[in-house]
Amino acid sequence: MVEVEQFIDEAIAEIDEQVGDxxxxxxxxxxxxxxxxAALAYEALGxxxxxxxxxxxxxxxxxxxxxxxxxxxxxGLRIVDAHERFLDELSGVTDPEEKRAIVGxxxxxxxEREAREADAEYLVQGTIYPDRIESEGGIKSHHNVGGLPEVxxxxxxxxxxxxxxxxxxxxxxxxLDLDALVAERMPFPGPGLAVRVLGEVTEEKLQVAREATHIxxxxxxxxxxxxxLAAVIGKATGVKGDNxxxxxxxxxxxxxxxxxxxxxxxxxxxxxxxxxxxxITGSLENVSRVVYDVTHKPPATIEYE
Amino acid sequence: MTTIVVVDNGxxxxxxxxxxxxxxxxxxxxxxxxxxxxxIDADGIVLSGGPDIDERGRSGEYLDADVPVLGICLGMQIxxxxxxxxxxxxxxxxxxxxxxDIDDETDPLVGSLAPExxxxxxxxxxxxxxxxGFDRTATSDVCGIxxxxxxxxxxxxxxxxxxxAHTERGxxxxxxxxAICESDD
Numbered sequence: 481m482v483e484v485e486q487f488i489d490e491a492i493a494e495i496d497e498q499v500g501d502x503x504x505x506x507x508x509x510x511x512x513x514x515x516x517x518a519a520l521a522y523e524a525l526g527x528x529x530x531x532x533x534x535x536x537x538x539x540x541x542x543x544x545x546x547x548x549x550x551x552x553x554x555x556g557l558r559i560v561d562a563h564e565r566f567l568d569e570l571s572g573v574t575d576p577e578e579k580r581a582i583v584g585x586x587x588x589x590x591x592e593r594e595a596r597e598a599d600a601e602y603l604v605q606g607t608i609y610p611d612r613i614e615s616e617g618g619i620k621s622h623h624n625v626g627g628l629p630e631v632x633x634x635x636x637x638x639x640x641x642x643x644x645x646x647x648x649x650x651x652x653x654x655x656l657d658l659d660a661l662v663a664e665r666m667p668f669p670g671p672g673l674a675v676r677v678l679g680e681v682t683e684e685k686l687q688v689a690r691e692a693t694h695i696x697x698x699x700x701x702x703x704x705x706x707x708x709l710a711a712v713i714g715k716a717t718g719v720k721g722d723n724x725x726x727x728x729x730x731x732x733x734x735x736x737x738x739x740x741x742x743x744x745x746x747x748x749x750x751x752x753x754x755x756x757x758x759x760i761t762g763s764l765e766n767v768s769r770v771v772y773d774v775t776h777k778p779p780a781t782i783e784y785e
Numbered sequence: 786m787t788t789i790v791v792v793d794n795g796x797x798x799x800x801x802x803x804x805x806x807x808x809x810x811x812x813x814x815x816x817x818x819x820x821x822x823x824x825i826d827a828d829g830i831v832l833s834g835g836p837d838i839d840e841r842g843r844s845g846e847y848l849d850a851d852v853p854v855l856g857i858c859l860g861m862q863i864x865x866x867x868x869x870x871x872x873x874x875x876x877x878x879x880x881x882x883x884x885x886d887i888d889d890e891t892d893p894l895v896g897s898l899a900p901e902x903x904x905x906x907x908x909x910x911x912x913x914x915x916x917x918g919f920d921r922t923a924t925s926d927v928c929g930i931x932x933x934x935x936x937x938x939x940x941x942x943x944x945x946x947x948x949x950a951h952t953e954r955g956x957x958x959x960x961x962x963x964a965i966c967e968s969d970d
Contacts, residue, residue, distance in 0.1 A: 739950060742950060778881060
């Protein structure tokens with residue numbers, strides 16, 4: 481287990497040493513990993529740091545507003561609305577690895593532009609250990625590892641939490657007094673909802689994944705899942721109010737885990753499952769079915785793509 | 786302080802083996818499986834899991850290093866293969882949680898887990914015939930040989946992953962291996 485206080489001191493010193501008097505930009509996603517990286521970098525660099533949050537259009541419900549509020553204490557905070565650029569580039573793409581690569585590439589391009597404006601030479605990222613092993617092992621590329629373009633216009637990339645597991649990052653977050661909402665936040669993948677809609681990314685599927693994920697996170701609060709989500713996995717026939725519906729199939733997933741390396745599908749009671757199904761099909765007219773994923777990791781992964 | 790080195794065969798969980806050893810207070814490090822055996826100075830060696838037995842590097846050479854060796858998943862299969870046992874596809878793979886029955890409660894590695902223990906597994910292949918000198922020490926419904934020991938030579942294998950959080954009493958298994966390394970002279 482990481483020695484939290486010592487880790488914080490060393491991480492701040494390391495960022496300070498690596499970046500020196502230069503300016504840096506940090507990629508905020510709203511998740512705990514990048515939030516901790518941002519808080520550490522802000523401690524080390526103060527106003528040399530420009531925190532940038534890119535609204536990719538692939539975010540969870542209310543996420544952008546929440547990030548704006550949590551990080552308003554950092555003066556240089558920039559919120560970029562890149563929604564259309566992401567969706568344009570993802571249009572027509574169905575291969576999961578290609579989707580991840582496109583999101584990763586677009587992310588970096590957005591940051592490059594912001595970095596030039598901010599005159600930043602360094603990019604700070606919240607990459608954690610499992611991101612790296614899964615990418616190196618060829619299991620899944622992570623946007624901040626595998627999707628990184630060959631030519632990056634920065635003098636260096638700073639990854640202060642690269643050796644930590646998720647549970648350790650949370651401990652650091654608590655020690656840094658980060659908003660409880662952030663410290664206890666469920667993990668959310670770098671490519672966002674793009675990997676929670678199988679196949680092509682469309683506004684309609686994103687909307688289903690976003691609303692359904694919100695319902696799942698709300699309904700399963702008492703189960704305290706390590707991660708809970710809803711994914712749009714295909715289409716199937718249903719019947720709603722005497723009308724045939726060829727609607728989306730939503731898969732609900734809730735797992736318990738320590739570090740994301742292994743995960744156990746949670747045992748939910750029937751009433752909870754039925755409430756999920758009823759809220760999701762009831763509030764989203766284009767959803768015909770809800771299924772619950774009982775697969776552990778391994779053999780599955782937590783996210784779908 | 787006791788030092789146990791982890792040899793990386795490219796497994797997804799290799800780093801967690803380092804973490805588990807660190808968590809029980811053992812001096813540890815992870816080395817590539819191309820590392821020359823005389824470059825390893827340790828009281829014990831863990832052979833990690835990995836995707837392919839043909840990418841075992843110099844893993845076989847560490848078995849002669851005269852310190853106890855614990856093979857995990859592919860690591861166990863490497864030990865079996867090196868000593869004339871057989872490795873092949875199981876009837877079906879073992880994934881996620883498996884209940885393992887301990888055969889031998891006096892075994893220094895897995896005996897303390899008797900009569901049974903819940904573990905997390907991830908393997909398509911398994912040891913299908915024991916090598917000479919080894920005893921089967923654990924079994925399960927999905928895998929005939931879940932663990933094996935040769936206490937004379939100090940060689941041990943488990944097919945499951947004691948290093949992952951979902952394996953119950955995984956830390957105990959590492960503590961048992963530490964005790965084996967500490968009593969070995």
